[in-house]
Amino acid sequence: MKNIYLYIISGIFILLMLACKEDLPEMEKLPILNPVSTDAEAVNWQTVLDLDYHNLISIDPAAEANTPAYQNELSELVTITNARTAEQARKAEYWSAGAVLRWNEIAQELVSKYNVAPRVGQATDPQKPFAHPPFAARAYALLSVAQQDALINTWIYKYEFNRQAPASYAQDIDLLFEISDLPSYPSEHAVVAKVSQEVLSYLFPLEKEYLEELAEEHIESRKWAGVNTQSDNLAGIKVGEVIAGQVINYAKSDRMSEANDPEDRHLIYFDIANQISVPWKCIETPLRKPMVPFYSIVKTWHDSTEVYNTTPPPPPAIGSNEFNEDIKFVRNICDNRTREQWRIADFWADGGGTSTPPGHWNRIAKGLISNESLSEVRAARIFSVMNRAMMDAGILSWWSKYKYYLPRPSQIDEKITIATGIPNFPSYVSGHSTFSASAGTVLSHFFPGERENLKQMYEEAGISRVYGGIHYNFDNLAGREAGIEIGEIAIKEALPNNLN
Known part of the structure; x- marks a missing residue:
């Protein structure tokens, strides 16, 4: 676990804004690549x-x-x-x-x-x-x-x-x-x-x-x-x-240009008025349009039927015993947040001005690839398998978010305090957890010696959003399960291509 964290910490300083190209070589010192195999x-x-x-x-x-x-x-x-x-x-x-x-x-x-x-x-x-x-x-x-x-x-x-x-x-x-x-x-x-x-x-x-x-x-x-x-x-x-x-x-032609929704068509498309008793709403002032409600119509890299078959079941109904127990769990964390929970929530926050959660996992992959001295073509292939899995995980996550339109915990319980910014889209499932589990699953295939470390990392990335007070734990667990399944879809595609 410590080795991977060193990779990430060294990469955090990469993302400084650059004024000119002469500054670029100072971004991070890496050894000259002499690949173990051509x-x-x-x-x-x-x-x-x-x-x-x-x-x-x-x-x-x-x-x-x-x-x-x-x-x-x-x-x-x-x-x-x-x-x-x-x-x-x-x-x-x-x-x-x-x-x-x-x-x-x-x-x-x-x-x-x-x-x-x-x-x-x-x-x-x-x-x-x-x-x-x-x-x-x-x-x-x-x-x-x-x-x-x-x-x-x-x-x-x-x-x-x-x-x-x-x-x-x-x-x-x-x-x-x-x-x-x-x-x-x-x-x-x-x-x-x-x-x-x-x-x-x-x-x-x-x-x-x-x-x-x-x-x-x-x-x-x-x-x-x-x-x-x-x-x-x-x-x-x-x-x-x-x-x-x-x-x-x-x-x-991948339909990304249609992902925004300035006219709020998603409310009708997902039949929000009849879907949920307490729908999600933007809490920003002034009100901002939800983030890319139709990201789910963007082309997937893998078979769309397989990807959408990973759609999580509906979340617990608001007011149900299961829901009440989960929000009590979140509230208890927020009332008694430890220094370690604060650290984890902050470490995985990946909010505005950062390379985002997918970027965080690209830094992790970069550290593993550099440490193994892999050839250019193999490095590109690993990034490709991982990043396509993460994009499809994001598409699936966004489908679930707007399909179920679940409010954030602090919308249900105003006494919940948060440790990070509240994203401008519905809660279920956790994008962080879905992105992270898909990436960690793919990287575990290519770096089996790091499997347990990577599992700990994607689980920590998911729970970090619960520690931050912006997700229920069922958001995290459902997102993790979907992310793992999408990662396995990506691996299955990679296997026939001699990349074991």
Whole structure:
């Protein structure tokens, strides 16, 4: 348990707002990635989007080592590495900790920056998205799907052309660090930089220039380190552009644009007046519209029937013995909250200005992946499986929230004191618990040695909302059960793809 908490605590300082790209390498010190395996079998892994990428991508075959064109590239690399500055070395080392990890951090930084509710009554501005938990879950999923599909295709090209690292052909290249025997063409770093830049620019339009600068620095850093030539990078850029375009096309049709409900149509759709005796209501002043009531109509990544089959049963009826016992339990916690309960509620709060609960689990995954020194393609695959599970868990949770429209505990008992902000959506089931259980279940599959630690963590994340006074315990338990089931759906999909 202590090891994972160290990963999280070290990651908390990642999410500082950045004024310029030069500050980025200070976000967190990570070791240079020297993967334990190149995962050559990834050429057989399935992509998420069922597309014939090879008919969409067109890159030239890698030039032979003895051709004048490639010899000129090698000479350029010798010149660049022998003139490398200390600042270039610093940046190259930063990016070499892992392309997937670094762009995941950047996504978290942007979610934190945009996780600010707009002013009440202000029209939705697509240029300045509100990066609330459902938005964030979708952003992390789109990014990791793009990275995974791009890298699987990159591995196919790498082993098709089988061009070795530049230093294999030119001993005068001053390598900055030891490299693996992974073929160099196309550059996996250029692929990740380009595909991440494009997807994140789609999600955060005002950050386009900032992201272009980061991608350019990332790609150039491979030449500063002496590990990729210009043609390696250009081929990678081409792969990244094509995959990003396809993922963005998917995003444009996933129905997220219909999730908001400025006209309160959800009240009729869910028949709220006849569903519950004491319906949930917004307690903010001035009143704010509920958060994305129709998030449940967004496309799921996994079979929608399987996902919706995990819908929890109705919560205990308000006023029933079971309900009264649970709210008494919450009230007792709030009247006698211990320092440890305060700490847990605060640690898992993940409210405004943070990378959200899905971001919290991306930090946990990042620590585990970095600790295991996993290849870029395997890292992307793990993030993809986890983030798609979390997005589907969020969709299911939001379906349950607006289907049952259960009020928060403090709406029923005004003497309940809270230890964190009250989210602007109904109570049942707990989004925190559902997100966390799905992520923890997926990560337990990939990191079985951490299974018990991860279980403790997702259980703690769920109960933290009860400690905070904003959820009933039955919200937590039902959300946990649904999250575990969705995590298992995601694992079942991953198993045929040789990712055990």
